[in-house]
Amino acid sequence: MTTPSTDLKATLKKLEARVHDLEVTARETGQNLDSTIHTLRAEVERLRTAPANGVMTRWERVQLARAPGRPTAHDYTERLVTDFTELHGDRNFADDHALIGGPGRWQGRPVMLLMQQKGRDTKSRVRRRFGMSNPEGYRKAMRLMDLADKFGLPVVCLIDTPGAYPGIEAEERGQAWAIAESIQRMVRLKVPAVCAVIGEGGSGGALAIGVGNRVLIQENAWYSVISPESCAAILWRDSAQAPKAAEALKLTAPDLLELGIVEEVIPEPVGGAHLDLDAAAAALGEVVSRHLDELSLLNEQELKAQRAARFRALGAFTES
Amino acid sequence: MALDRFFRRRRPQQQAGSDMPDLWTQCPACKESVYNRDLEASLWVCPKCSHHLRLEAGRRVEVLLDEGSFVQLSGRVHPTDPLNFQDTEAYVDRLSRAQKKTGRPDAILTGTGSILGLPVTLAVMDFAFSGGSMGSVVGEEISRAAEHAAEIGTPFVLVAASGGARMQESALSLMQMAKTTVALESLTARGLPYVSILTDPTTGGVTASFATIADVIMAEPGALIGFAGPRVIQQTIRQSLPEGFQRAEFLLEHGMIDDVVDRRNHRNFLAGLLGVLTRRAPDAPPAEQPAPPSAEAPA
Numbered sequence: 001m002t003t004p005s006t007d008l009k010a011t012l013k014k015l016e017a018r019v020h021d022l023e024v025t026a027r028e029t030g031q032n033l034d035s036t037i038h039t040l041r042a043e044v045e046r047l048r049t050a051p052a053n054g055v056m057t058r059w060e061r062v063q064l065a066r067a068p069g070r071p072t073a074h075d076y077t078e079r080l081v082t083d084f085t086e087l088h089g090d091r092n093f094a095d096d097h098a099l100i101g102g103p104g105r106w107q108g109r110p111v112m113l114l115m116q117q118k119g120r121d122t123k124s125r126v127r128r129r130f131g132m133s134n135p136e137g138y139r140k141a142m143r144l145m146d147l148a149d150k151f152g153l154p155v156v157c158l159i160d161t162p163g164a165y166p167g168i169e170a171e172e173r174g175q176a177w178a179i180a181e182s183i184q185r186m187v188r189l190k191v192p193a194v195c196a197v198i199g200e201g202g203s204g205g206a207l208a209i210g211v212g213n214r215v216l217i218q219e220n221a222w223y224s225v226i227s228p229e230s231c232a233a234i235l236w237r238d239s240a241q242a243p244k245a246a247e248a249l250k251l252t253a254p255d256l257l258e259l260g261i262v263e264e265v266i267p268e269p270v271g272g273a274h275l276d277l278d279a280a281a282a283a284l285g286e287v288v289s290r291h292l293d294e295l296s297l298l299n300e301q302e303l304k305a306q307r308a309a310r311f312r313a314l315g316a317f318t319e320s
Numbered sequence: 321m322a323l324d325r326f327f328r329r330r331r332p333q334q335q336a337g338s339d340m341p342d343l344w345t346q347c348p349a350c351k352e353s354v355y356n357r358d359l360e361a362s363l364w365v366c367p368k369c370s371h372h373l374r375l376e377a378g379r380r381v382e383v384l385l386d387e388g389s390f391v392q393l394s395g396r397v398h399p400t401d402p403l404n405f406q407d408t409e410a411y412v413d414r415l416s417r418a419q420k421k422t423g424r425p426d427a428i429l430t431g432t433g434s435i436l437g438l439p440v441t442l443a444v445m446d447f448a449f450s451g452g453s454m455g456s457v458v459g460e461e462i463s464r465a466a467e468h469a470a471e472i473g474t475p476f477v478l479v480a481a482s483g484g485a486r487m488q489e490s491a492l493s494l495m496q497m498a499k500t501t502v503a504l505e506s507l508t509a510r511g512l513p514y515v516s517i518l519t520d521p522t523t524g525g526v527t528a529s530f531a532t533i534a535d536v537i538m539a540e541p542g543a544l545i546g547f548a549g550p551r552v553i554q555q556t557i558r559q560s561l562p563e564g565f566q567r568a569e570f571l572l573e574h575g576m577i578d579d580v581v582d583r584r585n586h587r588n589f590l591a592g593l594l595g596v597l598t599r600r601a602p603d604a605p606p607a608e609q610p611a612p613p614s615a616e617a618p619a
């Protein structure tokens with residue numbers, strides 16, 4: 001086991017190395033990487049000056065991501081989006097209440113919103129299946145991506161799901177197919193896509209709307225191939241070992257930044273987003289808007305190429 | 321997910337007809353003992369009950385391709401332990417055990433060859449390696465094979481056999497779903513066909529990415545195919561699952577796959593299908609080939 005402090009030192013070292021590499025790349029290729037460099041530097045500074053943050057365990061962050069009062073996508077859109085028109089249904093079988101979307105204005109910018117919605121009370125949580133979509137949710141998302149392409153609207157995805165729903169009917173109607181096709185549909189988008197994990201990023205159900213030109217994550221959100229509980233149940237044969245699994249999976253925002261899976265960590269108010277919804281929304285709005293503005297300078301070809309290259313490069317291996 | 325425990329039953333001997341005690345294999349379905357010689361002749365389909373036994377990747381290549389036509393592409397890419405992952409066992413130890421067992425760096429074998437004279441590029445997942453789980457190496461080798469097929473202008477055939485994404489590489493494994501999808505676009509750009517063959521079992525992140533976005537999806541009889549594993553579904557809904565749930569025939573009935581094809585007919589099926597789909601010359605490569613930025617600078 002590595003202790004948090006050695007872990008922190010290693011993280012700092014890697015982040016500093018990445019800042020250096022980016023500066024070299026920017027110098028040599030003339031690419032403008034200022035905002036990425038800036039946020040990495042800020043993260044280095046934050047980790048160095050606030051050791052308390054390094055002490056919070058990964059499992060504690062997972063708990064924060066699931067905190068009962070944690071803002072849902074609706075809490076953010078109420079504060080950041082005007083003229084939102086929710087569009088329903090996949091035009092084939094049903095309307096999924098766990099993944100919703102439609103056009104609106106993100107701090108004034110016309111966008112197509114796709115968001116996973118867990119619900120705010122028991123009744124709405126059940127109706128929204130705790131944020132777990134059936135295939136119809138992803139098929140609706142694809143339909144709205146078609147509209148986004150047609151009308152030139154950037155896509156903004158707010159990700160918050162424990163995973164796609166594991167049910168008999170979901171399997172009968174092709175849950176895996178819907179996710180795979182949604183990933184492919186995002187790869188083919190002609191418009192910018194900015195994705196932000198705002199709570200739980202549970203596996204393929206999250207990635208289905210996570211193939212963006214930029215992928216962002218809130219400070220206390222998590223994103224992983226499997227939930228800590230399921231991972232613990234398989235590898236330790238005991239779901240009570242979830243805290244150990246959370247550590248092993250390196251699923252927190254700083255971990256993902258270090259792995260190059262996200263571009264930026266969106267800060268939350270001290271103690272977590274649920275303690276100050278307005279401040280959390282302001283930070284999310286500012287960061288997403290900045291990335292939308294940067295991407296608005298790219299044309300259709302450049303957007304597709306950047307997105308493809310971004311995901312094509314992900315992975316860790318050696319070559320002999 | 322790593323499903324080593326799915327693979328505890330006795331596996332057929334590599335060399336049939338030797339003096340070894342494993343001269344025959346017990347069919348996991350009908351429990352009959354069958355001579356390995358007979359099994360090999362029937363492509364490891366039980367002559368008594370037609371159960372399709374799981375195939376090691378090298379044997380799958382022999383079943384599909386013309387004899388002596390296979391030229392291997394994969395093998396130079398090796399896994400690392402980017403997360404320093406440790407559960408009840410260290411990931412590096414699990415890896416070296418699987419490497420020793422299979423003689424491969426990871427759960428994937430790719431290459432080129434021909435099927436009844438028709439050139440193809442082939443990728444075969446190896447369930448014997450850590451349950452065929454998909455980590456960075458599997459994603460990279462599949463991506464490279466698809467891009468190679470696009471480059472040389474052959475159809476791409478992929479044999480899926482996997483419990484899903486590899487937990488020990490966490491989010492990096494998850495990202496292979498998007499990466500492989502990106503690489504498969506190179507075939508679309510050139511109008512080249514992509515056929516996937518889903519074998520027992522194909523679940524999780526593999527089913528939810530490259531395996532199901534093929535132009536044509538075949539499956540072997542009786543193969544378990546799905547997103548969530550049957551046990552996970554049972555725990556969620558707390559009721560028993562219907563007969564034949566998530567089997568190849570169930571998926572054919574629900575319109576999710578193109579056909580269930582007996583292994584002994586795979587070569588004929590593929591040669592006939594691909595022959596028709598490749599009647600015209602492949603489209604020229606797209607004019608603008610964007611230079612991919614380095615992995616360190618996703619922005």
Ligand SMILES: [Zn+2]
Nearest residue numbers: 347350366369
């Ligand atoms: Zn049998």
